[in-house]
Amino acid sequence: MSATARGGNGTAPLVSVRNLKKEFPIKKGVFSRQVGAVKAVNDVSFHVARGETLGVVGESGCGKTTTGRTILRLLEPTSGEIYFEDRDVRALGTRDLRALRRDMQIIFQDPVSSLNPRMTVGAIVREGLTIHKLAEGAAADARVSQLLQEVGLRPEYATRYPHEFSGGQRQRIGIARALSVEPKFIVCDEPVSALDVSVQAQVINLLEDLQREHNLTYMFIAHDLSVVEHIADRVAVMYLGKIVQLATADDLYREPLMPYTQALLSAVPVADPKSRKERIILSGDVPSPASPPPGCVFHPRCHHPAKDVACTKIVPPLEEKTPGHFVHCIKQPPTTVSWEQQKEVGGVHPPERYLPLAAVHA
């Protein structure tokens, strides 16, 4: 088992993912001939330990949602392995898959479109109880009341419809629905991105309280780095379908060895007019995941001073630079891709440590 798939404190991880790939075919013409593929998730491996929060960040389209949905088998993976506890998720039949759905839930970004407008709040929260035969009749009513209270809503709201609620309240309804089946693992897909900061803070605090009370494990997807730093124990940074850095939240912010992470952190506007940091401004846009650049996916935009032609030829392994800190970069020492190998493909700049903290931290 690779180091990335090892559980925290030596215990077996709750979720482990190895070499996961998900491609979406690009079709053209009257016969819908396949002319290519979007490599939405391109060979990622990671694990989530029991009780931890793994944050996943990256720009839109980098594959965060696809990774989350593939783990839950809401999308079929193209290849790779997914284990939940000791279950091989890819091998499960319909019945076992239904049981798995009780253990793994998802909360969506858009609190408006993820709730059926024709169902009352009570019916939405109750649905999971019925499907999984957890409670019926008066017992189900009582459980719905209890769940609504737990997420900070009044039990009377059970008879109302989603459109009567604000964004933050709708997100609470989505959380109550996910909690109803007593899951072990919840994929939170940008649950606070559509909310105002004040309401965002309410929802984040709620998710943290629930995690503590129910010993939940989260995969928390976001594009806001400050939110992820706050909530996550470890963070995976994705770029063009790859994990390019994987580290504890502390290490990631203190020592962002991946040049892409440096640029991401540097771009965050600082709410302090007195501290205007120098800024790494990435030029251009993220390339298309239908034709990702060869070698290191980040090379067309990379600002590492040792970047050279070797970066366009060698796919950097996600390698452990310091204990528990994985980085996809052949120019940040130490690297298993030796200088000799780099020179062979035309490399001219030997690896050198590059950490422009003045541009990264406020």
Place this chain on the structure above:
Amino acid sequence: MASPLLSIRDLRTYFYTESGVAKAVDGVSFDIGAGETVGIVGESGCGKSVTALSILRLIQPPGRIEAGSRIDFEGKDLVTLPDEEMRNIRGNRISMIFQEPMSALNPVFTVGDQVAEVARIHAGIGRKKSWELAVETLALTGIPAPEERAKQYPHQLSGGMRQRVLIAMALIMKPALIIADEPTTALDVTIQAQILDLLVHLQKEFGTSILMITHDLGVIAETTSRVIVMYAGEIVEEASVTELFARPHHPYTEGLMHSMPHIGHDQERLNVIPGTVPSPTNWPHGCRFRERCPYSWDLPEREHPPLYDVGAGHTSRCHLAREPQRRNHPHEPLVVQEGVGAA
């Protein structure tokens, strides 16, 4: 101080809906000087966009700008200006950049055409000339290979590039004022940094005034010189950007600042502002922030606070200006559970 470029006095914009009169903007007054960047910040539903749309007179029925409101711009009152003259100001002297670049562009015309059209309408110049000007303006916004890009359609461009096209449309007539309503909210943080950089650069280069509307205090801190905080259809605080961040006075501003997580300064638990913005058809009497405020006492309940002068060009709509010792006695706000059944 020289007379400001834009001067708004007692702006009231109400929507006459079935569920009552929504007082979206309810007595707003502020100025923007030439070459100045003023920010408006506040939660969703506080009246930021309605303020912007009112300046451009883009309010549709059942909404209307109430009598007695004044918007003075370059010697004209925009509230009473004939439609014909207003069309001449829009896109020419005042232009706007919207949040969602895709919906602001026409999918069936090339982006070059759409930028050039603004110049054809307002400068009365021909096809060839306006196309050249469009390409030139696109180049100013940092679009690579502007001649080729100009011939493309909106769907062929990325979100960041579409936002640059909108900036080119806003810029082509060299307006005196650009209103940017959440210009980067739909963009990734790396692209946001590019666009903010561009706006700040263009503002310096052409001396254009900018009204920057955002809910992000980081964007405010990095781009503006003066800040207006809106809550429940009113201005609740106004100060220079350095003064506001150094000494926020209004409990709402304080709450917004404290509820943001800051990179590198993580705290155990985030502070929250309990509850949500009340409904615009039914703003609370007295202080509109009262139910969410940790300092409220009987005075805010009885009396709607005026904008108090708290020094250094800093104003705050909060009775703490009168009884500052109350700040030492915070308590649980009235809204214990989120629940004031939202709009």
